[in-house]
Amino acid sequence: MAPPAKRARSAQQTQAPSEGHSDSDGPDADYASAPKPVRRVRVRRGGLARLPEMPLDVVAEIMSYLEPLDLLHLARTSRHYRTFMLSRGSAFMWRAARENVDGFPPCPEDMSEPALANLLFCAFCHGCGRARCDKIYWDLKARYCNDCTANLGVIVRYDPHLAGFLRIDIPFPMSHLKPFMLLRVVNEKRMAYLHDVHDGVPPVGGEYYSVERADLDAFKEALKDMQPDERYAFVEKRAKDLQMARKALVPLIRWRLDMQEARKNEKSEILDQRYNEVTKRLTELGWGEELEKMNTCWLRKHPLVAQPRPLTDRVWQNMEEKIVNFMKERQQARLQGVGR
Numbered sequence: 585m586a587p588p589a590k591r592a593r594s595a596q597q598t599q600a601p602s603e604g605h606s607d608s609d610g611p612d613a614d615y616a617s618a619p620k621p622v623r624r625v626r627v628r629r630g631g632l633a634r635l636p637e638m639p640l641d642v643v644a645e646i647m648s649y650l651e652p653l654d655l656l657h658l659a660r661t662s663r664h665y666r667t668f669m670l671s672r673g674s675a676f677m678w679r680a681a682r683e684n685v686d687g688f689p690p691c692p693e694d695m696s697e698p699a700l701a702n703l704l705f706c707a708f709c710h711g712c713g714r715a716r717c718d719k720i721y722w723d724l725k726a727r728y729c730n731d732c733t734a735n736l737g738v739i740v741r742y743d744p745h746l747a748g749f750l751r752i753d754i755p756f757p758m759s760h761l762k763p764f765m766l767l768r769v770v771n772e773k774r775m776a777y778l779h780d781v782h783d784g785v786p787p788v789g790g791e792y793y794s795v796e797r798a799d800l801d802a803f804k805e806a807l808k809d810m811q812p813d814e815r816y817a818f819v820e821k822r823a824k825d826l827q828m829a830r831k832a833l834v835p836l837i838r839w840r841l842d843m844q845e846a847r848k849n850e851k852s853e854i855l856d857q858r859y860n861e862v863t864k865r866l867t868e869l870g871w872g873e874e875l876e877k878m879n880t881c882w883l884r885k886h887p888l889v890a891q892p893r894p895l896t897d898r899v900w901q902n903m904e905e906k907i908v909n910f911m912k913e914r915q916q917a918r919l920q921g922v923g924r
């Protein structure tokens with residue numbers, strides 16, 4: 585992480601947030617125009633709510649310790665903060681915030697820093713802005729909930745050549761490219777090839793996938809009035825551009841998978857701890873022998889046990905009777921030879 589003083593100096597070249605300051609068109613405009621998710625803004629509850637009253641160099645100093653999600657929340661506290669933080673002059677803050685996150689890869693050239701932060705850290709649908717969703721459509725660089733996804737894609741058979749699929753004359757060998765090499769893919773499963781790019785050729789998988797409807801329409805429209813040689817060059821460029829864009833996303837996809845894996849491990853560790861606490865307390869109550877004889881997966885799956893939260897004395901007091909009754913039921917079932 586760069587020294588905060590360096591960031592503070594850069595900040596002095598930027599403008600203080602004020603109503604009327606407008607520099608948000610440009611690379612950040614896509615983020616600026618994205619629907620604002622409906623959620624409580626975390627920074628309001630803390631000392632950061634007083635940021636607008638502070639001098640800009642102090643603001644920059646504070647921001648150098650924040651992470652991208654903090655900046656997203658801050659940008660949503662007020663209109664003038666939003667404008668200020670999405671201006672080109674504030675890009676350094678987003679870069680600094682990104683560098684504060686362990687192992688976070690650089691921002692791809694065709695994305696703005698706030699758009700990247702929004703994609704990776706804000707779990708709301710980019711279509712309706714309301715539904716929470718974890719699904720990122722990497723070709724589209726967006727998240728969509730199931731409802732919004734429904735109208736997004738066009739189902740395509742996996743095997744056709746481009747010329748056959750589009751019913752447009754395209755010179756060989758471009759005519760033999762597959763649609764996914766030229767069109768943004770919606771179906772996430774088909775994106776598995778991004779994890780292991782070999783010249784843009786995906787491993788052979790299912791028979792169908794889907795491409796973005798709007799992208800397909802624009803592509804067909806662009807090809808319509810072209811001469812064959814123009815079509816060749818157009819298709820060639822598009823294939824190269826899409827392949828480059830996908831390659832640029834690979835570090836981000838890998839980083840996100842690592843994060844998800846780490847979160848999953850953390851969660852299963854907490855689940856194990858809670859289960860071990862429950863069995864320890866049951867053993868103290870004389871259930872040790874039964875725990876050795878029973879199929880413990882029933883206990884692991886019990887809704888009061890399978891919670892990713894540590895077990896406190898108070899929580900145990902509240903659940904003890906129910907768990908003991910459950911143990912009695914399972915013991916009864918075991919003795920009767922049911923559900924072992």
Ligand SMILES: [Zn+2]
Pocket residue numbers: 709710711712713714715728729730731732733
């Ligand atoms: Zn949606």
